[in-house]
Every structure is written in structure tokens, then in C-alpha cells.
Amino acid sequence: MAGITWHYVLKFIITGDAGVGKSSLLIRLTDQRFLANPDPTLGVEFGSKLIKIPDEEKIVKLQCWDTAGTESFRSITRSYYRGAAGCLLVYDVTSRASFIHAQSWLDDVREHADPHLTCILIGNKVDLCEGEMEGSTSRRREVSADEAEKWAKKEGMLFLEASAKSGRNVESAFEQASRDILHKI
Numbered sequence: 001m002a003g004i005t006w007h008y009v010l011k012f013i014i015t016g017d018a019g020v021g022k023s024s025l026l027i028r029l030t031d032q033r034f035l036a037n038p039d040p041t042l043g044v045e046f047g048s049k050l051i052k053i054p055d056e057e058k059i060v061k062l063q064c065w066d067t068a069g070t071e072s073f074r075s076i077t078r079s080y081y082r083g084a085a086g087c088l089l090v091y092d093v094t095s096r097a098s099f100i101h102a103q104s105w106l107d108d109v110r111e112h113a114d115p116h117l118t119c120i121l122i123g124n125k126v127d128l129c130e131g132e133m134e135g136s137t138s139r140r141r142e143v144s145a146d147e148a149e150k151w152a153k154k155e156g157m158l159f160l161e162a163s164a165k166s167g168r169n170v171e172s173a174f175e176q177a178s179r180d181i182l183h184k185i
Ligand code: GDP
Pocket: 017, 018, 019, 020, 021, 022, 023, 024, 025, 035, 036, 037, 038, 039, 040, 041, 069, 124, 125, 126, 127, 128, 162, 163, 164, 165, 166
């Protein structure tokens, strides 16, 4: 969408445990690619992209900050919560621990971000569970979509399962969150 102006600039933060795929989701969004062995996230990375919001006739410029997933970086990343309109809270559907830890990431967001911030819970790496309908690889999934959706609802978050590897639901996640934000403006 080069040369196109935008109606809104929205700051997003991407948070969650190290290794859940935050950088990969950002790379997929902005670059349409996937790296099997990306550089470990150090500090904060930034990506920008224009997206058209379906049914809204609005172009949004996303400014996305990928916050590092380790405890030791929390003091650095906290300042990045300020001014954020949206948050992708990411866990890995094959890691129960990353889902459990999502609660403390959400607590952090609630403590430091704008109370009206739109949060979307993302169960990433769903490609690893593909074929589970046939029962072949279902043991790799450690969090059901049903459980995650219930928790998201209870906490007032949107929810999607996604894959940075296949690209499934990556743009959709930002579109749905952006649409929610625009409805609040
Ligand atoms: P971060 O620490 O949260 O930023 O996670 P990374 O983006 O660095 O990803 C950690 C590892 O998971 C890397 O080896 C990625 O290639 C892999 N990964 C990330 N997203 C996906 C995904 O959707 N599917 C699969 N199969 N692997 C993924």
C-alpha cells in the first residue's frame, strides 16, 4: 500500500513468554516470511505495517513493539506499554506453561497500560497441531482452544489461534483488534 495515507496510527505491543513466537508473528505481519531459527529476541524490536480494516473503509498504520519475553527484560519493556492501543498476548498452544504465565503478562499489561487497551489472546504455533482431527499429532497440543477462549472472555480479551509459520490468522488478529480499537474511538 505504498503511497497510501492512513486514517489512524495504532501502537501495539506483543507480549508473552520467550519462545512463544512474538518476533515470528511480527516478521510474518510485516515481511510475510517465517524463520525457523530467528535471532533470539534482545530487548525490543519494532515493525510497522499498513492494514485495511474490512467493513470500516479505514487504513490503519500499525506500529508494533515486540517486547522481550524474559523476566530480566521486564523493567525495560514496561515503559513500552505506555501509549499502546492494542496488545497481542501470545502463548504457545503446545506449551501449557506459556499459557499459565500469560496471566502474569496480562497483570503487567493491566498495571502499566491504558485501562481501555484492547487485548487479543493469541494461541500461536497451531500448525504443530494440524492433523489432530485425525488423531496423529494431538498430543503436542497442551491448551485447548475452548479453555483459552473461556479465559479470554473472562478477562475481556479477544481470542484467536494463529500460526506465524503458516501465516494463519496473523493479519486477522491485528485487524480484529484494530476494529475493536476503532469502535472505542
Ligand atoms: P519469541 O521469543 O517469543 O520472540 O519467539 P520467536 O519468534 O523467536 O520463536 C521461537 C521459536 O519458535 C523459533 O524457533 C520459531 O521459528 C518458532 N516459531 C515461532 N512461531 C511459530 C509457529 O507459528 N509455528 C512453529 N511451528 N514454530 C514457530
